[in-house]
Amino acid sequence: MELALSLGDTPKPFSFLEKPQKILSKDLGFCMTTGKVSTDGGEKSNKSDDSRFSDGPIRASSSDPPVQLDLLPFSPVQRSQPSSNKLPFPWLKDKLGGVTEASRKGDDGGGDQETAAVSSPNSAVSSFQVDFSMFRSARGKRDFEQLSANNGEGEADRGAGSDDEENGMARKKLRLTKDQSAFLEESFKEHNTLNPKQKLALAKQLNLRARQVEVWFQNRRARTKLKQTEVDCEYLKRCCETLTEENRRLQKELQELRALKASQPFYMQLPATTLTMCPSCERVVTTTAAAAAAPPAASNHFSLSPPHAKTAP
DNA sequence: CGAACCCGTTAGATTACATCA
DNA sequence: ACTGATGTAATCTAACGGGTT
Incomplete structure (x- = not known):
């Protein structure tokens, strides 16, 4: 496909943004340069797609390095430990209890502690242990009552493999705990897609249903893609501005040369x-x-x- | 045909802010 | 002026259904 840039005019929407490409890289950082996007319609998972921006009509100069964006939030593990110590394969670890406790101490500061205690119980495994410190505020109490109401079936919903659905009730939305999210993030960092085996292992370890893990990964990929689209768009906007400016400059130069030619008719009779x-x-x-x-x-x-x-x- | 995925959408949960007693 | 409770809009995100590969 081609990169549509209209100089000095209203830029047209970039068609590749309408059909975004798969965003993948090994370390799941984000890498972007401008250029032609591969028309390869194949969107197979885990395909290294770094070539999609290469060799296009707009070439980033050597002084214009690719825009790299690492949108993956630091997990508590990374925050408290050197990167070399990050979990290699989260689902191969026994439990993350120690990690979660450490992360909780380092994190969760600030005025929302009660709320955090509600939404982030003590571990990913024992998901709904309730922190009674929430009773320090009336709102916390209200929250707790709501939580308790949810928890009636929530515990069953959350349990791995318990698939008894809502009995005709409206669907409930169960927030994942911080630890569960962090764990999933770590896994996503390793693989942004899961095979069935990994999915099941992850679900079991986090005490979630496989479907929940699957949906989380889908949503996570969608968020990644959206972020990357925003970055792409921003970068191309800057590109367009630069080229518009250059076009303006060249037009001016051309006018000057024409004026020079008009004023010096013999000037151009050189070979x-x-x-x-x-x-x-x-x-x-x-x-x-x-x-x-x-x-x-x-x-x-x-x-x-x-x-x-x-x-x- | 079934599984996995993407995409658009829905709706519950959370947050930020404004208002009021 | 300050504080806490409450309401509301905005935002985030788990979950769903349908289409595609």
């Missing part, structure tokens, strides 16, 4: 000059007409002859 530009190295070489008459050495060279020079496609 015709050919500008030759190599698309690969983007080097412009000025040659006289005689030299230009000889065919260029490389077949992919093209010529720009003033005053009708056009910009390269």
Whole structure:
């Protein structure tokens, strides 16, 4: 597909944003450069897709490094430990109790402690142990009553493998605990898709249903994609502004040259000059007409002859 | 055909802020 | 002026259904 940039005009929407690409990289950081997006419609998971922006009409210069964005939040594990100590395969660990306790101490500061205690019980495994400190505020009490009401069936819902659905009740939304989310994040960092085995192991370890894990990963991928789209859009906007500015500058330069030609009619009677530009190295070489008459050495060279020079496609 | 995934949507939970007693 | 309770809009995100691969 092509990158639609309209200089000096209202930029058209970028079609690749309408059909976003799979965003994947091994370490799940985000990498972006501008350029042609692969038209390869295949959206197979875990496909390394770094080439999708390469070699397009707009090439980032060497001084213009790819925009990299790491949107993955630091997990409590990472915050408290060097990166080398991060969990390699979370689902292979026995339990995360120790990690969660440590993270809770380091985290959860601030005025929302009661709320946090409600939404983040003591461990991912014993999901709904209730922190009674919430009774310190009336609102906390209200929250607790609501939680208790939810918990009646919530415990059953949350339990791994207990699939008894809501008995016709409206669906309930169960917030994952911070620990569960952190654990899932860690897993997502390792693989942003799960095979059935991993899904089941993760679900079992977090005391969730496999479907919940599956949905979490789907939603997580969607969030990643959305963020990346925003970053792409922002970067292309800047690109467009830069090119518009350059276009303006070149137009001005052209006007000046035309004015010069008009004021000095003999100026252009020098031997015709050919500008030759190599698309690969983007080097412009000025040659006289005689030299230009000889065919260029490389077949992919093209010529720009003033005053009708056009910009390269 | 079934499984896995994506996408758009819904709705519950949470947060931020304003208002009032 | 300050504080806590309450209401409301905005935001986040778990969950769902349908379509696609």
